[in-house]
Amino acid sequence: MNLLEARDITKRFGGIVALDGMHFAAKAGEVHAILGENGAGKSTFIQILSGALVADRGKIMLRGKTVTAHGPGAARRAGIAPVFQELSLISDLTVGENIWFGDEALTPLRMISRRALNARTAALFAELGLDGIAPDRLVRSLSIGQQQLVEIAKGLACDPDILILDEATSALVPHEVDWLLDIARRRADAGKLVLYISHRMGEVRRVADRITVLRNGETVGTAETSAIGDDEIVAMMLGRRLNRLFPERHATATDRTALKASGLSVGHQLKGMDFTLREGEVLGVAGLQGHGQRELFMALAGAVRFGGSLEVWGRPVSIRSPRHALSQGIGVALLPEDRRHQGLLLAKPVRENVVLAALSRLTRFGLIDRQAEADVVSESVSRLQIKVGSPEQLAGTLSGGNQQKVVLAKLLATDARILLFFDPTRGVDVGTKAEIFAMMRDLAASGYAILFYSTDIAELVNVADRVMVLSYGRISATLPADQLSEDRILRATMIGQVAA
Amino acid sequence: ADQKKYTIYLSNSVIGNDWLQQMLRSAEVSVKKGPLAGRVDLHIETVENTVQAQINSLNNIIAAKPDAIIVHAGSVSALDPTLERACAAGIVVVSFSQVVTAPCPWKVNTDWTSTNHDIPVWLAEVLGGKGKIIVDRGLPGSPISEASNKEIEAVLAKYPGIEVVGWYTSNYELGAEQAGVAALLAANPQIDGILTAGYGTGAIQALKDAGRPMVPIVMFAYNGSATACAQEPGLKCMIYTHPPYLSADAIKLAVDVLDGHPPANNLTENNYPRLTTDVVKGDFSKGAEFIKLEIGKNVFPDLPPGLVLPASPAWLDITPQEAAGTN
Amino acid sequence: MIPWLTNGLRSPSPILLAYLGALLIFVAVSLYSPGFAHPAHVSTLIVIAAFTGIVAIGQTMVIVGGGIDLSVPWLLNSAAVATTALTRSSDAALIWVVPMILVSSAGIGAINGLAIALLRVPPIVMTLSMNVMLMGLLFIVTRGFPPPPTPLALQWIANGRIATIGLPVMLFVWLALAAIALVVERRTAFGRYLYAVGSNRTVARLSGVPVAGTTIAAYAISGFTAGLAGVLLTGYAKQSYLGMGDPYLFTSIAAVAIGGASILGGSGSYLGTIAGALILTLLTGLLPIFRLDAGALKVIYGAVILFAVAIASPQLRRFFRRE
Amino acid sequence: MKRSLSSLLGRTDGWGMPLVVLFIIAGLIELMRPGSFGLEQLALICASAMILVFVATGETIVVMRGGIDLSVGGTLSLASVISATRADLPGLDLLPWLALILGVGFLIGVANALIISLLKLQPFLVTLATWSIVEGIALIVQPSEGGTVPPVWFAWGYSRPFGIPISVLLLMLLMLWWAWFRRTRMANSIRAAGSNERSAYLNRVSLMGTNIAAYGISGVMAALAGFFYATQTGAGSPVVGAQYVLPAIAAVVIGGTSLAGGRGGLTGTITGAFILNLTGTVVFLLKLTSYWQIVAQGAILVLVVITGSIVEARSERSGADR
Numbered sequence A: 001m002n003l004l005e006a007r008d009i010t011k012r013f014g015g016i017v018a019l020d021g022m023h024f025a026a027k028a029g030e031v032h033a034i035l036g037e038n039g040a041g042k043s044t045f046i047q048i049l050s051g052a053l054v055a056d057r058g059k060i061m062l063r064g065k066t067v068t069a070h071g072p073g074a075a076r077r078a079g080i081a082p083v084f085q086e087l088s089l090i091s092d093l094t095v096g097e098n099i100w101f102g103d104e105a106l107t108p109l110r111m112i113s114r115r116a117l118n119a120r121t122a123a124l125f126a127e128l129g130l131d132g133i134a135p136d137r138l139v140r141s142l143s144i145g146q147q148q149l150v151e152i153a154k155g156l157a158c159d160p161d162i163l164i165l166d167e168a169t170s171a172l173v174p175h176e177v178d179w180l181l182d183i184a185r186r187r188a189d190a191g192k193l194v195l196y197i198s199h200r201m202g203e204v205r206r207v208a209d210r211i212t213v214l215r216n217g218e219t220v221g222t223a224e225t226s227a228i229g230d231d232e233i234v235a236m237m238l239g240r241r242l243n244r245l246f247p248e249r250h251a252t253a254t255d256r257t258a259l260k261a262s263g264l265s266v267g268h269q270l271k272g273m274d275f276t277l278r279e280g281e282v283l284g285v286a287g288l289q290g291h292g293q294r295e296l297f298m299a300l301a302g303a304v305r306f307g308g309s310l311e312v313w314g315r316p317v318s319i320r321s322p323r324h325a326l327s328q329g330i331g332v333a334l335l336p337e338d339r340r341h342q343g344l345l346l347a348k349p350v351r352e353n354v355v356l357a358a359l360s361r362l363t364r365f366g367l368i369d370r371q372a373e374a375d376v377v378s379e380s381v382s383r384l385q386i387k388v389g390s391p392e393q394l395a396g397t398l399s400g401g402n403q404q405k406v407v408l409a410k411l412l413a414t415d416a417r418i419l420l421f422f423d424p425t426r427g428v429d430v431g432t433k434a435e436i437f438a439m440m441r442d443l444a445a446s447g448y449a450i451l452f453y454s455t456d457i458a459e460l461v462n463v464a465d466r467v468m469v470l471s472y473g474r475i476s477a478t479l480p481a482d483q484l485s486e487d488r489i490l491r492a493t494m495i496g497q498v499a500a
Numbered sequence B: 001a002d003q004k005k006y007t008i009y010l011s012n013s014v015i016g017n018d019w020l021q022q023m024l025r026s027a028e029v030s031v032k033k034g035p036l037a038g039r040v041d042l043h044i045e046t047v048e049n050t051v052q053a054q055i056n057s058l059n060n061i062i063a064a065k066p067d068a069i070i071v072h073a074g075s076v077s078a079l080d081p082t083l084e085r086a087c088a089a090g091i092v093v094v095s096f097s098q099v100v101t102a103p104c105p106w107k108v109n110t111d112w113t114s115t116n117h118d119i120p121v122w123l124a125e126v127l128g129g130k131g132k133i134i135v136d137r138g139l140p141g142s143p144i145s146e147a148s149n150k151e152i153e154a155v156l157a158k159y160p161g162i163e164v165v166g167w168y169t170s171n172y173e174l175g176a177e178q179a180g181v182a183a184l185l186a187a188n189p190q191i192d193g194i195l196t197a198g199y200g201t202g203a204i205q206a207l208k209d210a211g212r213p214m215v216p217i218v219m220f221a222y223n224g225s226a227t228a229c230a231q232e233p234g235l236k237c238m239i240y241t242h243p244p245y246l247s248a249d250a251i252k253l254a255v256d257v258l259d260g261h262p263p264a265n266n267l268t269e270n271n272y273p274r275l276t277t278d279v280v281k282g283d284f285s286k287g288a289e290f291i292k293l294e295i296g297k298n299v300f301p302d303l304p305p306g307l308v309l310p311a312s313p314a315w316l317d318i319t320p321q322e323a324a325g326t327n
Numbered sequence C: 001m002i003p004w005l006t007n008g009l010r011s012p013s014p015i016l017l018a019y020l021g022a023l024l025i026f027v028a029v030s031l032y033s034p035g036f037a038h039p040a041h042v043s044t045l046i047v048i049a050a051f052t053g054i055v056a057i058g059q060t061m062v063i064v065g066g067g068i069d070l071s072v073p074w075l076l077n078s079a080a081v082a083t084t085a086l087t088r089s090s091d092a093a094l095i096w097v098v099p100m101i102l103v104s105s106a107g108i109g110a111i112n113g114l115a116i117a118l119l120r121v122p123p124i125v126m127t128l129s130m131n132v133m134l135m136g137l138l139f140i141v142t143r144g145f146p147p148p149p150t151p152l153a154l155q156w157i158a159n160g161r162i163a164t165i166g167l168p169v170m171l172f173v174w175l176a177l178a179a180i181a182l183v184v185e186r187r188t189a190f191g192r193y194l195y196a197v198g199s200n201r202t203v204a205r206l207s208g209v210p211v212a213g214t215t216i217a218a219y220a221i222s223g224f225t226a227g228l229a230g231v232l233l234t235g236y237a238k239q240s241y242l243g244m245g246d247p248y249l250f251t252s253i254a255a256v257a258i259g260g261a262s263i264l265g266g267s268g269s270y271l272g273t274i275a276g277a278l279i280l281t282l283l284t285g286l287l288p289i290f291r292l293d294a295g296a297l298k299v300i301y302g303a304v305i306l307f308a309v310a311i312a313s314p315q316l317r318r319f320f321r322r323e
Numbered sequence D: 001m002k003r004s005l006s007s008l009l010g011r012t013d014g015w016g017m018p019l020v021v022l023f024i025i026a027g028l029i030e031l032m033r034p035g036s037f038g039l040e041q042l043a044l045i046c047a048s049a050m051i052l053v054f055v056a057t058g059e060t061i062v063v064m065r066g067g068i069d070l071s072v073g074g075t076l077s078l079a080s081v082i083s084a085t086r087a088d089l090p091g092l093d094l095l096p097w098l099a100l101i102l103g104v105g106f107l108i109g110v111a112n113a114l115i116i117s118l119l120k121l122q123p124f125l126v127t128l129a130t131w132s133i134v135e136g137i138a139l140i141v142q143p144s145e146g147g148t149v150p151p152v153w154f155a156w157g158y159s160r161p162f163g164i165p166i167s168v169l170l171l172m173l174l175m176l177w178w179a180w181f182r183r184t185r186m187a188n189s190i191r192a193a194g195s196n197e198r199s200a201y202l203n204r205v206s207l208m209g210t211n212i213a214a215y216g217i218s219g220v221m222a223a224l225a226g227f228f229y230a231t232q233t234g235a236g237s238p239v240v241g242a243q244y245v246l247p248a249i250a251a252v253v254i255g256g257t258s259l260a261g262g263r264g265g266l267t268g269t270i271t272g273a274f275i276l277n278l279t280g281t282v283v284f285l286l287k288l289t290s291y292w293q294i295v296a297q298g299a300i301l302v303l304v305v306i307t308g309s310i311v312e313a314r315s316e317r318s319g320a321d322r
C-alpha cells in the first residue's frame, strides 16, 4: 500500500498554473525523488503536502485515508516534516529555538529553559553527526549553508514518517551532501519515506529508489532509478534531449590581468590571499563552508571592508562599496550567496529587479528609457529561460531556480566585465545549468573574467580553467586545468585542515 | 528700603504658540524694569508639551530650592502633588493662566466666568436677539474650552431667537478655524454671527471665500485680528483677551508674598476691558468694560499680527514693541 | 495605454479604491448637505488639501524609502516664520527669501538623512529630535517675536482664484508639484532606488544603489516640501504663527498610509497619497456639519478612516467575491 | 574577543549599549548634583517615568510582533477618565474596578488585533483610527481634564508596601514579569511572527493569536498607565494619552528594539524610557537658557543614539556577514 498518494492536484496563482492535475504515489521505506525543471511545480506540491498551501482541487491520501485537516500543524501531526527550499527558519531566534520551536521542554513556570534547549540541540547534533554550529547562535548570523543544515536538523528532530527534502543540498558542500544522503538512506531503510528533490543528478542516482518527474505542473511518469538512464530522465524533465551538461572547454584566457589581489584579508576569515584573474579566464574557487570564500567574494564586490591591495585591469583601486565596484572604471559585479536576502527585491516585479544594477546605463535625460528597459528584460528572460508569467510578476513568487536566474540576469545587465559568481547554479535545473555554463564560457571568450565558486565540485572541474582551493582563509592549492579532478580538489581542502 | 533679591523659577509647559512667547517675554521684561527691577533672579524652565516632563522639571526646580516658582501648568490637576510638595518645602508657588486645582498655590487668572458670559451676550445683542450663529468649541479636552462651552450654552439659552446651527473646533489654530467655518458656511445658507475662540481672521477669510457678506464675529485679542476687524468695512466685532502678562502679574504676586504682603485672596481674577466696534447695551457681567476699537490707540497695524493685546498691566509699562520682541 | 492605469482597472488597486473612498464620502455628504458640493466650498477644500498634499510629497518619498519624517511640523513652522520675518511684507523680497528658505529647508532635511543613513540613527528618533531642536532654534533665532503679515503676492497664490474659471491658484501649484513627484517616483533612477532601499537595504546596496545618497535625498525632498508648504501656508493665513505646522505631522503620515503605502517602506505611490490627502480633508470638512460633540466627532473620524482603508483590503474583497 | 562582544550584544536583545549610556547619564547627573539618586529622589523619578514605562512596555511587545500601536494614546486617556469619573458608582472597590479598567484596555487591544488580522490592514492605520475612536469615547465620558479619583485609589498611588514606593515596586514587578514572559512560548511566537510571518506560520504559529496577545498586552498596559496616571494626579484627562504615543515609540527604539519586528525586549525599553526622562534633568543642570534647553534635549537624544549605533556597528563589522 502507498503511504502517500496525491490525486489530481491543481493549484493556480492568479493566471499562473503551478500544478495541473498532477498525481503522485510513494511507499514507506523508499527514497523517492521528485524531479522537474525550474517552475515545474515541485515546491508547490511540497507546500501543499506540508500544509503551507491549500490545493485548489484534488486530494491527498495518507496511509489510504484522505487528509481533511489543513495547515502546518495538521501536517506535522500526520508525521510530515518538510525541509523547505526557501527555508522556514526564524532569523531572530537561535538555532536551538528554531529546531524545537513549539516542542520546547518547559519548566514548572512554563518557561523555556535555554540551557536545556541548547543541551538538547547539542545532543541532536551529536546524534546526527553535525558539528560546527553553536546551538545558541542567532540564525540570522549563519551562512546559507549553515541555515540549510539547521533546517534539515529541524526536520529530523521530530523523527517524521515522511521527511521532505526540497533542494536541501543546494548550498551544501560535498561532505555535507554525503552526510545527508546517508541519513536519507538510513531513514528509508528504517521504513520511513523520504521525498527528495534535487537538480543534482548524481545525488538522485545515489540515493533515490524511484523517481517521479513533473513538467509544467503535470506528472510525466514514475520509474525505478535503476531502470532509467540520466538522458532519459532529463528528457522527461525538459521534454527534449540535452546534448551535454558541460560545455567544451577551450582556453580563452589572455595575458591581460583583470584582477590582481595581494595580501587580501578580511577580519579573521580571510588571512591574506594572492591571486590573479585574467581576462577570458574562469577561475574556480573551492572550499568547505566558512573557509573564507564568502568573504573573498564580498570583499571583491566592495560589500565588506578588506585589507591588502587590489589591481583591476592593471590599475590599483580600493573598492569602497558595491556601487563603486560596479562603476565604470572598475566593473566588478557579484552574484551573492543568499538570493532572497541579498539578491532580490522579493516584492518587486522581475523587470525592476533585472535592471536595478544597470539603471545608470538605461537612463536618458534623467529619465529611465522604458523601451531600453523592456529590451534588456525580455532579452534576459529568453536568454536564461526564466519562467515568468510576465515581467511584472513579483520576484518573490517565482520558483527558486527562476529567482536565481533573475539574480543572474541582473548581473549580466550591468556593464561589469569581472563577474563574481557565488554558486550561480544553486537550485537551477539541469537544462538551465547547461545554459549557464555555456554562457560562462561564452562570456569568458568575449573578454570577461569570471571568479566562480560552486558547492558542486564537478562543476568546477568541468567549467573552470583553474581552481583555487581555500582552507582556513588561505589558498591551500591552485590546480591548473590539466590537474583538475574532484579527487584532487577534495584532497586540497583537507591539506589545509591537516596543516592548521 | 532693604529689598531682598529673590530667585524665582518660571515653569512653562509648552512653547509652541504666540501667546506663550509673549508670556515669557512679559515675564522677562517685568524683572528688568518697573517696581521689580533688580529684585528677581528669574530662571525660565520650558519643557515640550508633556505633563511628565513638566513634573520632572518641577522636581529639579524644587531640588534647587528657589524662593518662588510660578507655573504655567500643562495640566490643571496632574501637577498638584508636585506643587503641594513645593509648598511643603517652603517655596512660594503661583499658578497662572491655566490654574491648577491644588489648594496651596496662589492663583492669578483672567476672570473667565465673566468673559464667557459676556461673549454670547454681546453677539446676541448685536444681532438684536435673533439669528443663526456658529460656535467654536476650542480645543477638545481643555478645561478652559469646556468651561467656556458650558457657559456660552447657558447664556444662549436665555436668547430664544438665537439658534446655534453648527459647531467646529479650531484648536485655537488659524487653519482649522478657517476650514471649520468654511464647512459650516457651505452647509448653512444663512449664518448671522460667528463666535470663534481663536484668530477670527480665518473666519473672515472663509466668509470672503464663500462670497458671503461680513457678519458679527467675536474673536480673541490678537493684534492681527483686531486690525482686520478695524479695517474690514462693515464688520462688527468684539474682542476679548487673556493677557500674556499674567506671568508678570504672577511674579509680582510672588514677590509681594515673599515681601510679606500676601493678597487677601488665594485666587486673583481680573475682568479685562474688551475691545469692540459696537458698544451695545445688555446683561453684561458686573464691571464689564467695553472700549471702542481705534487704530493706533489700541490696535496697531504696524505691529505683528501675532501680538496679543493689551501688552501691559497697569503697574508696569511693557510697550507693545517689548511685548512683540521687536524693540 | 498607461500600464498602471489599465492594470489598476483590471484588479482595483488600493489606490483606485482610495479615490473611490474619497468620492463616496464626498457624494454622501453632498447629498446630506447640498452646500458641501458648492464650487466655492470645493475650492476651499482643494486649497486645504493642497497643503497636506504638498507636505505629503516628501513624506511619501521618505516612507517609501523605509523611513519616516517627524520633523515636518517645526520645519514647516520655521519656514513660515522665516518667510514673514525676512520679507517684512514686501513682495519684492520674496524673490530672494523663498529660494533661500527652500534651500535651507532641503538642507535641514538632508541633515536628517545624513544622520539616518550614515550614523544609523533610527529615523523616528532623529526626526523627532530634529523637530524639537528646530522648535528651540526657531525661538533662539527669532526670540519668539511674532513677525509681520505675509506679502500680498503670497497671499494671492494661496487664497487666489483664477478669475476666468474660478479655480484656486493652489490647485495648479499642487498639480504641478504632483506631476513632478509622480515622474520622479516612476520614471527616474532615483525613484527606483528609493523603492529598492525601502524594500531591502542589503539588496539595494549590493546592487550598486547609492543607499546613503538616496536616503539623504529623500529627506532633503521632505525638508523641501515641508518648507514650501510653510511658505505657502503663510499666504493662506496671511501671517505666520507658532504652532502652524502641528496639524501636519499625523495628517501627512496618515495621507501616505491611507494612500496604500506600507509604513515599513518599499511600496506606495504619491498618486495614492493624493487620495489620502483628499479623504482627510473631506473628513475635517464634513464633521462640523453633523453638529456633534468633539468626542463623537473623533469616533466618527476614526471610523471613517477605518472604513476607507477597509474597502481597500484585499481580504475584504476576497470575502465578498466568495459570496 | 571581538566576537564575544558582538555575541554579548546579540544576547542582550540590543539593550547593552543603551544601558551603558543610561549609566553615563546618571553618572553625569550625580556628578553635577550629588545625591540625585537617593531613595526619595529615585521614587520621584520612577513615579514620573512609570506611565511612559507602562505604555512603552505594551508598545515593545507590539513592535516585537512586527506591528505598532498608536491607540495606546486613546486607551490611556480612556482609562484615566474612567478612573476619575466613575468613582461614585456603587460597589466601589479598587480591585474590581482595576480589573474592569484593564479589561477595557484588553478589549481595545483585541479589537485592534482582530481588525489587523482579519482584514489584513496595516497596524499603523488601524491603530491610528482606533486611537481617534477611543479618544473620542474618552471625551464623551469626560469632556475635559478633571474629575476626582476616590481617596482609596489616590492612597494606593502613593502607598509604600514593604516600605518601597509603589512606582519602584511596580517597576520591579514589571521586570519580573518580563524575565518570565520573555522565556515563554508565547514570547517566542510573537518574535517569530514579527520576524517573518510566513516562516512563523510554517512553524505553526497562530498569526492572529500572537496579534491578540501583543495588542492585548499593549491595551492592558496602556490602561494600567491611565489608571496609574489617575492615582498619581487625582484626576483624569481625555487627551493626556496623546502625549505618550511618540515618546513610547522613541523609548522602544532607543532601547534597541527594531521597528522591523522580531527583535528587542523590555529591558531596553525601560532603559530608553529612563534615558528620555533623565535628559531633562541633564539639561536642567547644564543651566542653559530656556530655549537652548529644548535644543539640547533633542541633541542629547541624537547623541545617545549615535553613540549606541557606532559601538554596535563596530562590533558588527568584525564579522564579514552582510
Ligand SMILES: Nc1ncnc2c1ncn2[C@@H]1O[C@H](COP(=O)(O)OP(=O)(O)OP(=O)(O)O)[C@@H](O)[C@H]1O
Pocket: A013, A014, A016, A017, A018, A036, A037, A038, A039, A040, A041, A042, A043, A044, A045, A085, A387, A397, A398, A399, A400, A401, A402, A427, A429
Ligand atoms: N505565490 C505565487 N504567486 C504566483 N506564482 C507562484 C507563486 N508560487 C509559485 N508560483 C509559480 O508556480 C510555479 C511553480 O513553482 P514551484 O516553486 O513549485 O516550482 P519548482 O518546481 O519548485 O521550481 P524550482 O526547481 O525552481 O524550485 C512557478 O511558475 C512559480 O512562478
Ligand SMILES: Nc1ncnc2c1ncn2[C@@H]1O[C@H](COP(=O)(O)OP(=O)(O)OP(=O)(O)O)[C@@H](O)[C@H]1O
Pocket: A089, A090, A091, A092, A140, A341, A342, C200, C201, C202, D195, D196, D199, D260, D322
Ligand atoms: N538597517 C539595515 N541596514 C542594512 N541592512 C538591513 C537593515 N535592516 C534590514 N536589513 C537587511 O534586510 C534584509 C531583510 O531583513 P530581515 O532579515 O528582517 O528579512 P525578513 O523578510 O524578515 O526575513 P527573515 O525571516 O530571513 O528575517 C536582511 O538581509 C537584513 O540584513
Ligand SMILES: [Mg+2]
Pocket: A042, A043, A044, A085, A399, A400, A401
Ligand atoms: Mg522549488
Ligand SMILES: [Mg+2]
Pocket: D194, D195, D196, D260, D261, D262
Ligand atoms: Mg525580519
